[in-house]
Amino acid sequence: MRGSSTRGLGQGAFMEQVQECRARGYLLSSKKIGSGAFSKVYLARATRERIQHNPRLASDLPGKRHALVAIKIVSIASAPAEFSHKFLPREISSLNATYKHLNVVQLYETYQNSQRSYLVLELAARGDLLEHINAASARRRHPGLEEEEARGLFWQLNILLDDRGFLKLSDFGFASRVRPKSSLLSTFCGSVAYTAPEILMSRKYDGEQADLWSLGVVLYAMVSGKLPFKERQPDRMLRLMRRGPSFRPGLSPGLVGSG
Known part of the structure; x- marks a missing residue:
């Protein structure tokens, strides 16, 4: 102890x-x-x-x-x-x-x-998804996961990995109940790196659309081994978002198109 x-x-x-x-x-x-x-x-x-x-x-x-x-x-x-x-x-x-x-x-x-x-x-025995991406990148000596593995994980789409390789959602402290389509949210939560631009601009936002943005960030990290935009300050992050992400060579056209 x-x-x-x-x-x-x-x-x-x-x-x-x-x-x-x-x-x-x-x-x-x-x-x-x-x-x-x-x-x-x-x-x-x-x-x-x-x-x-x-x-x-x-x-x-x-x-x-x-x-x-x-x-x-x-x-x-x-x-x-x-x-x-x-x-x-x-x-x-x-x-x-x-x-x-x-x-x-x-x-x-x-x-x-x-x-x-x-x-x-x-217990999610295999830990954090980002740790898994980093470990796989080190083994392959190439950033990110193979697209086939990323596709399987993204289909499950969560953040932790159990001992069988299933992804697990956790931490529901800021979860919101499903609301009518016209309802907008205003709570700022989560990491800046995964946050949709409308939230960074302190605007009310559609929860589903903001989640889709965050999912895109996770998918990019899976196949690229890094985050698409990395800044701590919201204003600097917004400038990077306006420029758009860069993709490494070799990714399939369908994947790059989805980004």
């Missing part, structure tokens, strides 16, 4: 979390596999007793042939009230609503105290 992943947290606070997880039937490791503004995700193992008493674990883990899970620990104490009262419940509700969906990370259970909220999640 003395790994570098726990240094920033503080040994005492981390051990509290270890004990709280153990009391619920989970053995929390010091391996951090993700983080957000108010949360950290650690690798953990469900005990045999916990699996037996949790129907979702009992249904899912035997097929995976392991007892590993990911535990997302949200710091309620440091998060704004809006996050704890609005966005976190929205994420939990969305995950419960999509339980058993092949391409959504499964939520096994939640528990909390006055300081922290715990989400016990399905």
Whole structure:
């Protein structure tokens, strides 16, 4: 438990979390596999007793042939009230609503105290899609994935990879319910690199159209091994978008046309 992943947290606070997880039937490791503004995700193992008493674990883990899970620990104490009262419940509700969906990370259970909220999640064993692209690029000594693999992943279109190679959606804190076609959104969320230009310009936007833009960025990254536009400042990003992306030689005409 003395790994570098726990240094920033503080040994005492981390051990509290270890004990709280153990009391619920989970053995929390010091391996951090993700983080957000108010949360950290650690690798953990469900005990045999916990699996037996949790129907979702009992249904899912035997097929995976392991007892590993990911535990997302949200710091309620440091998060704004809006996050704890609005966005976190929205994420939990969305995950419960999509339980058993092949391409959504499964939520096994939640528990909390006055300081922290715990989400016990399905482990996406192969990690982040971008990590997979980078690793494949290094093996091939060529940027990006083969088009055939990119096509298969894009058809599933999510961000994480499980141990069987299925993509998994996660993090539904800013998810919006389906609205009438005429409804526009105004929430700015996500990374600038994947954000549609109308959002960067602080305009109200069509959620489906903005998602399509983000999907295009993901597809470009899959086959090119890099992002089409890379800037931190929205105004600079908009200038790059106006110029348009560049494509490496050798890509099929259909793929370049879709971009």
